[in-house]
Amino acid sequence: GENVEQHPSTLSVQEGDSAVIKCTYSDSASNYFPWYKQELGKRPQLIIDIRSNVGEKKDQRIAVTLNKTAKHFSLHITETQPEDSAVYFCAASRRNFGNEKLTFGTGTRLTIIP
């Protein structure tokens, strides 16, 4: 099955600086890579995703890059703000008909230092 590794497990950055979280996956057939943000005591919520036919995707201050050859993808947050403090999870799945299972990384606790 799929295995997703995520690094680092904790990350502290000064407000206004950039944060980068990296993930690797093992199943070369995986073709969908979402990122979820989980605030303390809340449910995970999708913040951005990328499909395997795209190398990069941006949404305001967040971006995700995908390197299919190396089987890794990264989340980039620029101009970090206190509200970016949360746990972030990467995930991977093989979006074939009937198989939608998401395999998650172990999470990165991001702390923004004011």
Next chain:
Amino acid sequence: NAGVTQTPKFQVLKTGQSMTLQCAQDMNHNSMYWYRQDPGMGLRLIYYSASEGTTDKGEVPNGYNVSRLNKREFSLRLESAAPSQTSVYFCASSEKGRLNTEAFFGQGTRLTVV
């Protein structure tokens, strides 16, 4: 729309007791999931249902059973609870296919087994 609703939000069980966690979604999704979240372990898939009447084991199915009662509801049952099942449980749902692939999570159930 309520999205994905889980009950209960909190539960304390004694070792050996049984209970059922309920989950319902009103987004007409075909796929539903049960995950458990433990510190440092990320979100691990317990069971998955691709459609009404079908269920598949995930990464950590031992000690659990599931029922996909209809398209809306997917329940998780602990027949004989053990302290190792102390965790936060999340139900999620998503649509099949290449589009609309976001997984929506319930608010979670915090279960403690003593």
